[in-house]
Amino acid sequence: MGMGSPEALLICEHCDTVYRRQLLSRGDVACCTRCGAELERHHRLGANTLLALALTALIVFVQANMWPIVTLGLSGQFSSTTLWGMIIAMWQEQAKVVSVLVAATLFFFPLMKMTMLGWLLWFARAGRRAPGFVPLMVILHRLGPWTMSEVFVLGALVAIVKAHTYFDVMPDSGIYAYAALTLLITIFAGVDLRQLWDDVPEHSA
Amino acid sequence: MSALPRATELGLIACTVCGLVCRNVPGDPQLDGDGVDDAMACPRCGSTLRRRKADSYMRTWALLIAAFIMYIPANVLPIMRTASLNDIDDNTIISGVVELWVKGAPNLAIIVFTASIVVPMLKFLALGTLLVSSQLGSGWARVQRAKLYRLVELIGYWSMLDVFVVALLTALVRFSVLSLVEPLPGVIFFGLTVVLTMLASMSFDPRLIWDGKDTDD
Incomplete structure (x- = not known):
């Protein structure tokens, strides 16, 4: 499996799980499926x-x-x-x-x-x-x-x-x-x- | 490899300061990110890259024990003296809570009790549990332990409440002989307890919770 460039990846700070970065739409929050910590959120404010x-x-x-x-x-x-x-x-x-x-x-x-x-x-x-x-x-x-x-x-x-x-x-x-x-x-x-x-x-x- | 790969398995390191995902350089003692003599810097923000926080167990234990030692005089010694014409009253943390409760502000009494007694105790118990279970490599209740750590991080600094109360009352109540409030040594110990517990929870590495030998995916 190809990993792509490291920029396309996201690592959970709380448990070290590696994710492929998803494009978030307005109001979305990405959470780690292993430990439940927040990975990334779409910011509504410019x-x-x-x-x-x-x-x-x-x-x-x-x-x-x-x-x-x-x-x-x-x-x-x-x-x-x-x-x-x-x-x-x-x-x-x-x-x-x-x-x-x-x-x-x-x-x-x-x-x-x-x-x-x-x-x-x-x-x-x-x-x-x-x-x-x-x-x-x-x-x-x-x-x-x-x-x-x-x-x-x-x-x-x-x-x-x-x-x-x-x-x-x-x-x-x-x-x-x-x-x-x-x-x-x-x-x-x-x-x-x-x-x-x-x-x-x-x-x- | 499990369905959810971890950074160590893929030879990646996340920068704890800016979040950049970096590649490990295995084999090179300077750059393998194993925590020994690391000198690998994040290309984006320049912070040192480590697979796990440096000496996490030792530092967290040391800070937690130091905080606990400070917590004893913080509770035993009075934190504040209220002096008026006919009496001098020394308040401890607990007597301050009781006073609020008796004087008809039970909801505030509960808030102060939570911030000054429950939160520090919770931190000692929670971090102690996290340290022991992670050092044993236990797979017990990992998701709950991860949540517990995030809770400790979130509420930790609210314990500073009582320190600010004493500081504000000291500055306010200055009616020379009529009425005076002075800080007493207990408040210094309590302030140090809060700072030390905050440092302790910062030096604990939550990734250690998931580092045990068994997997639960």
Whole structure:
């Protein structure tokens, strides 16, 4: 049996089974018949749409970081914080490890992911590979699960409920920006960015 | 050869970073992809090509055991201190869940309990089971084990929830003598537990589940 060129093949990451690549139509998801993992999916969103979403996410992210998240009131005193207020507070309170974790997973990694994605998509729109395409794609892959904005939204909800028994709680605009960001992240979760490798071929660099 | 050929049988390697399918070069000690002194790089993205993740069993065990060691102080030590005029209250992870439950937010109590207790425990049990069964080359419930691994990968990072709660409350509750929240060492151990379990599940190679001697096709 002829195997054809390796480009026509697909290997399941989860069990190493080799498949001949099928042409997927709109909404199709190819799954491994041995282990059930997703092999490949047809992406409904083009580079233009994705770029628009990435830029929206970037704007919302800036707002989520600049605006206060929530304000507490206690007998006439008020206290509010932003994401960076959290990072600085943890650093000062002898929890530097936590401070670094929060800064990385809620600020630096998401920011890197969005700007790098925006950069790659900007060029992909024109069918070209952005300068630094290869290293950026590798870094994007490695960032994988280390961006946690959506977890933070749930954490903020829990913190608000906990604080509610002792203080007056007033949600600020930052929390709404975070909610919008979570929606955008959910959309991106269904996009396999690896497809950029095939979408923009090397010779067009 | 079975009906569903595997990459190793065909002399192929998939790049774990970009997904490119590459041909193995058998016989060449540098390029045969057997995990020993490999120096074969993916022609597309430049990442090192390996048939299986490097030292998967050893790294996963080491990270998992380290995570478990960190998990003990994370649960025993308090993670947060709430101080007000007349009392000082140290909260552990469990007491935080109980407090939510008692204060009338049982649904949030369940979410926090799931994220902070169930998910880490599930990771220890699931990865432990996957490691032992794969090292034995067991053919038992392979499809279910593969699903279990994907579940662990999917939910792993939600455990960070409690760390963010403590960080936000610390930054918010700063009313000098009236009321103050401080992080306590437990939260550092808990943060480290989450990071270590995430690293552990990343270093486990799910293809090892299917590498046993017997086939089930």
